[in-house]
């Protein structure tokens with residue numbers, strides 16, 4: 001199964017829907033709004049003058065938000081349509097950022113550059129079959145003392161939606177729509193893998209990175225799972241038997 005080609009087609013289709021969605025609010029972004037959330041803004045801190053590699057950057061809103069804060073950004077994504085849109089946004093806003101269309105593993109195999117920061121967020125890891133390979137790519141792409149900032153949806157949300165929490169030999173192959181409010185039901189085939197929090201952490205440790213912080217959050221900035229309720233000033237929460245479910249985790253690791 002050519003999972004890369006299957007997922008590329010799905011993400012090309014999704015990108016065009018996402019670009020026009022309220023969820024991504026491109027109009028607001030063009031007027032100057034950041035797409036970054038308090039979790040990653042607080043964790044990453046000052047990026048002024050730092051080189052930042054954004055893995056799985058989608059159509060570049062977060063990448064360009066980091067650029068606006070002074071980072072020198074390189075974004076990598078599998079979807080050709082996403083990279084076209086990211087380049088279009090960078091041109092329109094006259095932001096100097098570099099966008100590369102590539103499968104993450106292919107990028108890792110040929111990348112020679114090293115960065116101060118690697119960033120990846122919200123819905124990235126489920127598209128990757130091999131986390132040891134992913135972590136090694138990050139380690140190779142960081143300067144000594146450089147930092148990974150990963151902010152990701154908690155795998156418990158997969159479990160509550162009927163998917164595996166722990167890694168399985170075979171991926172989930174599904175017909176899926178997308179998560180933005182303007183999705184009209186058109187579906188694409190997607191190929192995804194579950195990764196537990198311990199699998200993510202162990203992959204980073206195996207690649208020689210030092211964990212600086214691991215945090216779990218009971219709020220998601222995005223309303224993208226069933227049953228979420230909005231809590232003013234916090235975000236979206238999910239209650240299970242009256243208790244808050246961890247929805248997001250964030251890892252800071254150093255080389």
Ligand SMILES: C[S@@+](CC[C@H](N)C(=O)[O-])C[C@H]1O[C@@H](n2cnc3c(N)ncnc32)[C@H](O)[C@@H]1O
Nearest residue numbers: 011056058077078079102103104121122123127
């Ligand atoms: C949910 S999005 C990332 C979310 C991002 N925080 C956002 O909303 O802007 C996942 C991204 O991973 C990309 N992707 C999936 N598989 C990939 C791969 N093998 N290599 C590189 N990018 C990949 C997709 O094209 C998509 O843009």
